[in-house]
Amino acid sequence: MDIAAAMAALLLAAEAPAGGMQAETAAACQGYTRNSADAPELVRWWLAHSHDERVRVCTAPGEAAAASAALQYSGESAVGRSGGVCSYASHFLTASGTGPTRRLQRYERTEAVAMVAVGEAACPPAHDPARGRYIPTYDLTPATFESLLAFWAAAAASADVFAHDLACCGGGAGGSGGAGGGAGAEAPSAGSVASSATQLRLRATIAAGRMQAAAVTRIVRVAAHGLHRRYALFVADPDSRPPGASVYVIYVTRLLRGPWHISGISDVAP
Numbered sequence: 001m002d003i004a005a006a007m008a009a010l011l012l013a014a015e016a017p018a019g020g021m022q023a024e025t026a027a028a029c030q031g032y033t034r035n036s037a038d039a040p041e042l043v044r045w046w047l048a049h050s051h052d053e054r055v056r057v058c059t060a061p062g063e064a065a066a067a068s069a070a071l072q073y074s075g076e077s078a079v080g081r082s083g084g085v086c087s088y089a090s091h092f093l094t095a096s097g098t099g100p101t102r103r104l105q106r107y108e109r110t111e112a113v114a115m116v117a118v119g120e121a122a123c124p125p126a127h128d129p130a131r132g133r134y135i136p137t138y139d140l141t142p143a144t145f146e147s148l149l150a151f152w153a154a155a156a157a158s159a160d161v162f163a164h165d166l167a168c169c170g171g172g173a174g175g176s177g178g179a180g181g182g183a184g185a186e187a188p189s190a191g192s193v194a195s196s197a198t199q200l201r202l203r204a205t206i207a208a209g210r211m212q213a214a215a216v217t218r219i220v221r222v223a224a225h226g227l228h229r230r231y232a233l234f235v236a237d238p239d240s241r242p243p244g245a246s247v248y249v250i251y252v253t254r255l256l257r258g259p260w261h262i263s264g265i266s267d268v269a270p
Helices: 003-015 041-048 142-157 159-167 190-207
Strands: 029-032 054-059 071-076 080-082 085-096 103-106 112-117 135-138 216-225 228-236 247-255 261-268
Touching: 041 054, 041 071, 041 103, 071 103, 085 142, 112 142, 142 159, 142 190, 142 216, 142 228, 142 247, 159 190, 159 261, 190 261
Parallel strands: 135 216
Antiparallel strands: 029 054, 054 071, 071 085, 080 085, 085 103, 085 112, 112 135, 216 228, 228 247, 247 261
């Protein structure tokens, strides 16, 4: 199982508006705290034996109307703050055992951390996108989160800035982070041609002003290469049909504390 993708799907399903990315009806997810009188027994037991602030219970996308729909559980921390970034941790829970011994337990030890940049404002509650949309992240510090959002906001607002960030350091060859060239270079592969087409399409969308409102849906730290730090930003494609059918993956890299640059671009199904 792709834990990062699965956790992102749960977080996004609960917060996305109807018809948008990973849209799901509000009734498909329900949150419970220690004060919830209607919490299922499994959830009450977990909250009594863990440090989690709340448990979210969701049905799998597309199964909300099925009587036998499998339930998905996630435990969440309280909302905390570091500077201008608010966040809460989330992790999968799984039900094990039968009858009176059936219990929830941690599915794995890793955690997604949902973050939102608020500046001086108060932290919005979790799962209330009208007051602030938290973005699932994996292995990011709050400072890196703020820096990446600021970098992408500038690129998404200007085709010239985007082109500079892409050409800056030899980036732009799909997800590989490198670009070939020169008189002796081999013919481009199908993947690199597709990547070039994606870059041109994304730049045209930026030039048309449609990327500024496109949501960043998650940010993941990718394995580092030497002294380079590399992250993948998943950004909604405003032109995908049907809505939410594809997202851009923007690979962003920097050397230690140097400037960010775009080292690769692809588009994928969420």
